[in-house]
Amino acid sequence: MSDCLLEGKNVTKHYDEGRIQALRGVDLAVNASEFVAITGPSGSGKSTLLQLLGGLDQPTSGEILFRGHSLANSFDLDSYRSRRVGFVFQAFHLLPTLRALENVQIPMFETKLGLREREAKAAELLREVGLEHRLQQYPNQLSAGERQRTAIARSLANDPEILLADEPTGNLDSENSAKIMALLTGIQAKRNMVLVIVTHESAIAQLAQRTIHIRDGRISS
Amino acid sequence: MSFIRIALKNLLRRRLRTVLTLCGVGVGIAAFVALVGFSRSFEDQWAKLYESSGTDIAVVQKTFLNTFVDESVGEKLRSLPFVAAADPVIVNLMDLTPEVNALVYGWPANSFEMDTLTLLQGRRFHDDQPEVMLGEVLAENLGKKPGEEMDIQGAPFQVVGVFRGGSALEAGAAVLPLRELQKLSDLGGKVTAFHVHLRNGAEGESDQQRMQKARAEIEAAFPGLKALPASVRARNNQLVVLARSMAWGTSVIALFIGALGIANTMAMSVFERTKEIGVLRALGWRRSRVMKLILIEAAILGLVGGCFGVVGGWLTLRILAGLPFTASFVTGSIPPLICGEGLGISVVVGLLAGFLPAQRGARLSPVEALRYE
Incomplete structure (x- = not known):
């Protein structure tokens, strides 16, 4: 039986009525528990690929498969994003009106967890990322590194099988970048989950088990 | 959260x-x-007013805008066997002073509705006299008491009594002799409505049956008029x-x-x-x-x-x-x-x-x- 968890088959993505071709027939497979880095220059299509893998968007043609099932046909994409995938963004995207503890609970509203269970789990996740002393802080009271840790805790809220990170260290200094990468790789190993990171930093890509390089919408290596 | x-x-x-x-x-x-x-x-307050007045049925014009009933209707109404009393009434809204507006009723002095008022000061008015009775709130607002004079639409009236009624509307109202209000309103021979008090029904007859029968007979006797239960009249009169x-x-x-x-x-x-x-x-x-x-x-x-x-x-x-x-x-x-x-x-x-x-x-x-x- 194949160990392939996530697969892209001849994936293309066009924008602006075909004038922009972000992806041109990409094939890739990501196995369970694998750490994959997607690299490439700006505008090469790497973030678009990550969005398609995460069910944020649908390919123009081709298909994305999760455990062999096409995301286009067999899946409720909201449920897929909520239960199977965790997202970490370069700009953190924490809700400014909510405390760290509250931000982490956001994805849990799509589960059957009660209020106290949500709070307990969010506190546990923030402990896991080393922010047990910052539960009640608002995003603007956190450092950039702490914000990204909060976002990572949020991405783990519903125990996803796949963690997708789009330039997770793009807004951080080198010291914080190293800490965040240590945290992400530690979580990936501990939880035995798929980690796909989009980056253009070779130092980060080297941490991955496998690197996929994209250029002009095509996988070049 | x-x-x-x-x-x-x-x-x-x-x-x-x-x-x-x-x-x-x-x-x-x-x-x-x-x-x-x-x-x-x-x-x-209109509903309370009708309830406290003992009125069972109000006889009014069928049309909404032409609201006056000929006074001669009263005699024929009173001749109906189930009618205990049928008194004419005029209801008007008047500015008694530049600052004070009030409901003004015109009743005959012997109207059965007069019995429901409690006189706090003075006496009832006499028919065909320029006399007025004031509700207690209106008297206070106007600063008038029995024995004093006041102008109503340019005509002098003597305040003869201050009363308390069963409704806040009466507390803020004035009651004039019917004829005096007809003169003031240029309504010779016309009234707003007749308020009818019914006799007790036959044994075994419910209030509802008695009311329905009376209404049907009044409307048959006066084709241009309608006979409304007091509660309906209270909620559907022109002012309301x-x-x-x-x-x-x-x-x-x-x-x-x-x-x-x-x-x-x-x-x-x-x-x-x-x-x-x-x-x-x-x-x-x-x-x-x-x-x-x-x-x-x-x-x-x-x-x-x-x-x-x-x-x-x-x-x-x-x-x-x-x-x-x-x-x-x-x-x-x-x-x-x-x-x-x-x-x-x-x-x-x-x-x-x-x-x-x-x-x-x-x-x-x-x-x-x-x-x-």
């Missing part, structure tokens, strides 16, 4: 805008509570109908303006939070949950604005009840049902106003929303 808490925090993000929106909704609901509350209270129509018309306009305020606030809020909505969608929130969040925010605006509005409406009525110009018609109390209706309407207005912005927010594609700058 509860779902409501997220909604509240979103609303508190732009406090000034939220407060201004609440003011808009509050004014709309205050207008509703004050105006519709006044009209209901007015209606209730006009008050109700004005109240609802003005309230609907005020509520519409309040709804526009909520719609504008929610549309701006969704516009400003496009990226955040994209994040919520990316994190797995369904369209329905995004929609629910925005609708809850709109409903909270409606409900909190509604609470301000209920208090504002109540205060408005209290103030109106203390002013001489309006004290005769306004009791200053709000039927509790109106408060509930006001809050219910405010929430519904909020939900309706929030629907389109909520739909727009829910339709956002996560990727496009995340790209939004």
Whole structure:
């Protein structure tokens, strides 16, 4: 039986009525528990690929498969994003009106967890990322590194099988970048989950088990 | 953290805008509570007035605008076997001074309705004399007591008594001899209605059967007139109908303006939070949950604005009840049902106003929303 968890088959993505071709027939497979880095220059299509893998968007043609099932046909994409995938963004995207503890609970509203269970789990996740002393802080009271840790805790809220990170260290200094990468790789190993990171930093890509390089919408290596 | 808490925090993000929106909704609901509350209270007072007067049936014109009945009808009415009494009455609204408006009734001195008034000072008037009896609130507002004179529509009248009635409307009203009011109103031989007191029914006959039979026979005897049960007349006389129509018309306009305020606030809020909505969608929130969040925010605006509005409406009525110009018609109390209706309407207005912005927010594609700058 194949160990392939996530697969892209001849994936293309066009924008602006075909004038922009972000992806041109990409094939890739990501196995369970694998750490994959997607690299490439700006505008090469790497973030678009990550969005398609995460069910944020649908390919123009081709298909994305999760455990062999096409995301286009067999899946409720909201449920897929909520239960199977965790997202970490370069700009953190924490809700400014909510405390760290509250931000982490956001994805849990799509589960059957009660209020106290949500709070307990969010506190546990923030402990896991080393922010047990910052539960009640608002995003603007956190450092950039702490914000990204909060976002990572949020991405783990519903125990996803796949963690997708789009330039997770793009807004951080080198010291914080190293800490965040240590945290992400530690979580990936501990939880035995798929980690796909989009980056253009070779130092980060080297941490991955496998690197996929994209250029002009095509996988070049 | 509860779902409501997220909604509240979103609303508190732009406090000034939220407060201004609440003011808009509050004014709309205050207008509703004050105006519709006044009209209901007015209606209730009419009902009390009819109940306390012993009137069973009011005989009036069938048409709405031509409201006068020929006085000669009275004799034939009284000849009907089931009629114990049928007294003519004129009801008018007059400005007794530039500041004081009041309901003015014209009755014969021996009207059965006179027996329901409690004289606090002085005596009853005599027919065909320029004499007037004042309700206790009106007497106080005018500063008049028995023995003093007052002008009504340019004619001198002597105040002969101060009375307490069964309704707040009577407390703020004046009662004149029928003929005097006919002269003042240029209504020779005409009255507004006949108030009929029925004899007891035959044994085994219910009040309802007695009423139905009497109405049918009166209407058969007078084809141009209708015989209304007192309770129906109380709620559908011209003054009540006009008050109700004005109240609802003005309230609907005020509520519409309040709804526009909520719609504008929610549309701006969704516009400003496009990226955040994209994040919520990316994190797995369904369209329905995004929609629910925005609708809850709109409903909270409606409900909190509604609470301000209920208090504002109540205060408005209290103030109106203390002013001489309006004290005769306004009791200053709000039927509790109106408060509930006001809050219910405010929430519904909020939900309706929030629907389109909520739909727009829910339709956002996560990727496009995340790209939004």
